[in-house]
Amino acid sequence: MNQKLTATEEILATMSAIGVDPQGGMTRLLFDAYWKEAQETLRVRFEEAGLTATYDAAGNLIGSIAGSEKPEETIMTGSHVDTVRNGGTLDGQYGILAGFLAIQRLIEKHGTPKRSLSVVSFAEEEGSRFPFVFWGSKNLIGSVDRSLLAQVIDQQGIGFPQAMKDAGFDFSAPPSAPRTDIVAFVEAHIEQGAVLEHLEKQVGVVTAITGQKRYNICLTGEANHAGTTPMQMRKDALEGAARIMVALLDEAKRLGDPLVLTFGKLEPKPNIVNVVPGEVNFTVDTRHPDQKALNDFAAYVEATIQSIAGSANLQVSIDNWMDEAPVPMDTALVELFKTSCTELGIDYHVMHSGAGHDSQIMAPCVPTAMLFVPSKKGISHNPAEDTEMEDLLAGIDVLEAALYHLAY
Amino acid sequence: MNQKLTATEEILATMSAIGVDPQGGMTRLLFDAYWKEAQETLRVRFEEAGLTATYDAAGNLIGSIAGSEKPEETIMTGSHVDTVRNGGTLDGQYGILAGFLAIQRLIEKHGTPKRSLSVVSFAEEEGSRFPFVFWGSKNLIGSVDRSLLAQVIDQQGIGFPQAMKDAGFDFSAPPSAPRTDIVAFVEAHIEQGAVLEHLEKQVGVVTAITGQKRYNICLTGEANHAGTTPMQMRKDALEGAARIMVALLDEAKRLGDPLVLTFGKLEPKPNIVNVVPGEVNFTVDTRHPDQKALNDFAAYVEATIQSIAGSANLQVSIDNWMDEAPVPMDTALVELFKTSCTELGIDYHVMHSGAGHDSQIMAPCVPTAMLFVPSKKGISHNPAEDTEMEDLLAGIDVLEAALYHLAY
Numbered sequence: 054m055n056q057k058l059t060a061t062e063e064i065l066a067t068m069s070a071i072g073v074d075p076q077g078g079m080t081r082l083l084f085d086a087y088w089k090e091a092q093e094t095l096r097v098r099f100e101e102a103g104l105t106a107t108y109d110a111a112g113n114l115i116g117s118i119a120g121s122e123k124p125e126e127t128i129m130t131g132s133h134v135d136t137v138r139n140g141g142t143l144d145g146q147y148g149i150l151a152g153f154l155a156i157q158r159l160i161e162k163h164g165t166p167k168r169s170l171s172v173v174s175f176a177e178e179e180g181s182r183f184p185f186v187f188w189g190s191k192n193l194i195g196s197v198d199r200s201l202l203a204q205v206i207d208q209q210g211i212g213f214p215q216a217m218k219d220a221g222f223d224f225s226a227p228p229s230a231p232r233t234d235i236v237a238f239v240e241a242h243i244e245q246g247a248v249l250e251h252l253e254k255q256v257g258v259v260t261a262i263t264g265q266k267r268y269n270i271c272l273t274g275e276a277n278h279a280g281t282t283p284m285q286m287r288k289d290a291l292e293g294a295a296r297i298m299v300a301l302l303d304e305a306k307r308l309g310d311p312l313v314l315t316f317g318k319l320e321p322k323p324n325i326v327n328v329v330p331g332e333v334n335f336t337v338d339t340r341h342p343d344q345k346a347l348n349d350f351a352a353y354v355e356a357t358i359q360s361i362a363g364s365a366n367l368q369v370s371i372d373n374w375m376d377e378a379p380v381p382m383d384t385a386l387v388e389l390f391k392t393s394c395t396e397l398g399i400d401y402h403v404m405h406s407g408a409g410h411d412s413q414i415m416a417p418c419v420p421t422a423m424l425f426v427p428s429k430k431g432i433s434h435n436p437a438e439d440t441e442m443e444d445l446l447a448g449i450d451v452l453e454a455a456l457y458h459l460a461y
Numbered sequence: 462m463n464q465k466l467t468a469t470e471e472i473l474a475t476m477s478a479i480g481v482d483p484q485g486g487m488t489r490l491l492f493d494a495y496w497k498e499a500q501e502t503l504r505v506r507f508e509e510a511g512l513t514a515t516y517d518a519a520g521n522l523i524g525s526i527a528g529s530e531k532p533e534e535t536i537m538t539g540s541h542v543d544t545v546r547n548g549g550t551l552d553g554q555y556g557i558l559a560g561f562l563a564i565q566r567l568i569e570k571h572g573t574p575k576r577s578l579s580v581v582s583f584a585e586e587e588g589s590r591f592p593f594v595f596w597g598s599k600n601l602i603g604s605v606d607r608s609l610l611a612q613v614i615d616q617q618g619i620g621f622p623q624a625m626k627d628a629g630f631d632f633s634a635p636p637s638a639p640r641t642d643i644v645a646f647v648e649a650h651i652e653q654g655a656v657l658e659h660l661e662k663q664v665g666v667v668t669a670i671t672g673q674k675r676y677n678i679c680l681t682g683e684a685n686h687a688g689t690t691p692m693q694m695r696k697d698a699l700e701g702a703a704r705i706m707v708a709l710l711d712e713a714k715r716l717g718d719p720l721v722l723t724f725g726k727l728e729p730k731p732n733i734v735n736v737v738p739g740e741v742n743f744t745v746d747t748r749h750p751d752q753k754a755l756n757d758f759a760a761y762v763e764a765t766i767q768s769i770a771g772s773a774n775l776q777v778s779i780d781n782w783m784d785e786a787p788v789p790m791d792t793a794l795v796e797l798f799k800t801s802c803t804e805l806g807i808d809y810h811v812m813h814s815g816a817g818h819d820s821q822i823m824a825p826c827v828p829t830a831m832l833f834v835p836s837k838k839g840i841s842h843n844p845a846e847d848t849e850m851e852d853l854l855a856g857i858d859v860l861e862a863a864l865y866h867l868a869y
Contacts (some may be wrong), residue, residue, distance in 0.1 A: 110685055246689025263688060267734060279723035279746045280671060280815030281654025282839060284714050291724055292710055297702035306692050315687035317734045319727065326675060326725045326744040336734040338687045407688030431690060 141438020551844020
């Protein structure tokens with residue numbers, strides 16, 4: 054790296070040194086020591102930049118400058134400070150730093166905004182320490198269900214309340230009041246896919262966070278000797294699964310973007326070279342940013358599985374264990390991001406998000422939008438997660454322009 | 462069971478009590494205590510029936526009556542005394558008892574045969590204790606390769622020579638001379654498939670033991686995020702495997718019996734619901750009793766895998782780790798079995814064996830044939846292995862008739 058670091062390079066390097074995992078990448082889990090160090094480092098930076106920095110009762114850190122004309126209306130930006138285990142340095146953190154750097158620049162250039170401006174470092178989004186996701190954003194807008202959290206424990210057996218206490222917070226204290234002053238939330242994030250890189254665009258303007266349905270499918274046939282069972286006497290569960298996969302992938306490709314369909318996990322039984330598989334368990338993950346399109350395809354998935362299993366004389370069980378609705382972004386904010394890109398001469402792509410983000414928690418309560426910067430080779434949740442510095446800077450420029458429009 | 466047992470019921474019950482496994486079924490492994498007890502019980506029975514009973518140096522037990530006219534020509538029948546772990550009571554054992562009972566009856570009815578008659582209880586066929594198969598038949602005809610056996614150990618760490626010593630045999634002693642006096646070998650066995658039951662036939666006359674080829678296939682694509690990777694940007698190794706399976710199963714079914722094709726084992730990586738599989742390892746097991754048909758189909762399998770992997774932009778490795786030639790049975794003996802069935806009014810089916818048997822070791826050296834009796838639901842290598850008593854008796858009748866033709 055150049056000896057003379059830019060402000061972006063400097064703060065990214067500083068923050069990325071907090072939580073380096075000896076087993077690779079970065080591991081910063083809710084309320085652990087690295088998490089605390091990261092939040093505290095940000096708090097000091099926020100204050101040095103002239104922001105007031107406060108934690109809410111959940112551990113979200115918020116750096117703010119009050120508006121001169123409408124201080125009761127807050128424009129908020131930011132993302133989450135936690136990571137997956139052995140993750141990269143940009144997932145979450147980039148959105149906090151981009152928001153902070155943009156606000157810093159705006160204050161330097163234009164002074165106090167008319168509306169209040171805040172950058173949030175959400176306590177948690179990934180669900181990588183406890184079996185719970187979006188602790189940060191759900192607390193901020195008051196949609197968290199705390200009922201199960203007193204019981205959950207992490208891999209070391211530490212309960213959620215104890216972990217919270219270790220970080221200086223009190224699970225039994227009254228939660229912070231839901232924020233009702235936020236009039237816009239904008240989040241910058243890495244894409245975690247390869248679409249922008251493929252299209253050679255610097256910024257993605259997100260119109261919706263995809264809906265998704267996940268299934269566990271179990272096909273039951275009959276395990277038989279691979280040598281002594283003629284083909285027409287078999288009830289081959291793996292053959293059934295293969296025919297289902299091919300039929301559904303063909304249909305998904307025919308319907309085309311933005312529909313995706315993934316068979317990620319598949320386990321035949323008994324899984325032995327010379328035995329016809331008598332049972333196969335496999336998963337279906339299908340996503341579409343439009344609710345009707347998702348429902349229609351899911352119905353086709355279920356009907357096709359039933360039909361092919363029936364023809365193959367297999368028994369089938371279909372368990373739809375996840376069903377998340379698509380979350381559309383605010384139209385006006387989407388337009389603002391597009392305009393901002395155009396004004397700056399930055400080549401952008403209008404797209405949906407195929408992964409989940411804090412914005413999907415915020416969007417039902419406040420006008421929300423997201424912008425993406427490219428992920429090299431689409432890699433994330435991995436030490437190899439990376440983005441070109443010029444793309445990181447382009448994202449900050451667009452965020453700054455949008456925040457200027459909203460707050461000044 | 463009826464109080465008044467038939468001879469067949471009595472000896473089957475006696476022998477099936479030796480090696481009962483507390484975890485289910487029967488476990489009689491080469492040279493273990495149950496194995497020894499079974500061989501010794503047979504030895505006493507053979508002698509009580511007026512046969513001379515001797516072990517060869519490998520642990521094969523042979524009960525014989527010398528021929529009155531051509532004592533130097535032996536007609537041999539029998540099968541193996543060992544089982545798989547938690548196996549049934551008929552696989553192997555039925556062939557020994559059928560041969561012994563048939564010879565007993567022949568002597569009772571017709572006295573001394575013109576040719577010598579022998580029943581063999583082969584020491585081992587299943588490979589269930591040591592990583593080695595056909596120890597019994599290979600020793601009998603002198604085709605065993607002993608070079609690796611001094612090193613192999615069982616699950617308890619006991620070496621082959623020690624196990625042999627524990628049973629009263631000496632690995633370092635000179636092996637018995639290969640038998641050159643056998644002019645015909647006939648083996649009765651359960652089918653281990655459901656063809657006879659399906660066709661409602663009591664006896665199968667085997668024309669060949671199938672040839673088989675087994676492969677390990679590895680397809681390598683790219684693991685990607687199931688939400689953020691559009692369909693056209695994926696290199697989905699499991700999709701490739703599914704397309705290969707469907708294409709090859711369709712062709713196998715089009716070609717029809719007796720070709721069989723099995724994808725028994727399949728393991729995607731990383732095998733996670735929301736990750737596109739970047740790698741899949743799977744097995745191919747294909748069998749045909751005709752060498753040219755097997756070779757032709759195997760060439761089609763390999764070409765199709767290459768072609769589909771290429772179209773899907775996947776890397777592929779194809780490892781053909783097993784390649785066993787089909788073994789035809791002796792035509793004259795096959796005709797003899799057919800004639801014997803017809804004479805007895807027993808409904809038979811001409812078929813191949815889809816599984817391996819001692820007969821495939823014998824056949825290259827001596828005229829050999831097999832007959833099958835039905836397996837209920839095709840089940841074997843399992844405690845539920847079973848055959849109707851009337852079918853067991855029908856098999857013995859056919860064997861007796863054939864041995865009469867050969868030896869009297």
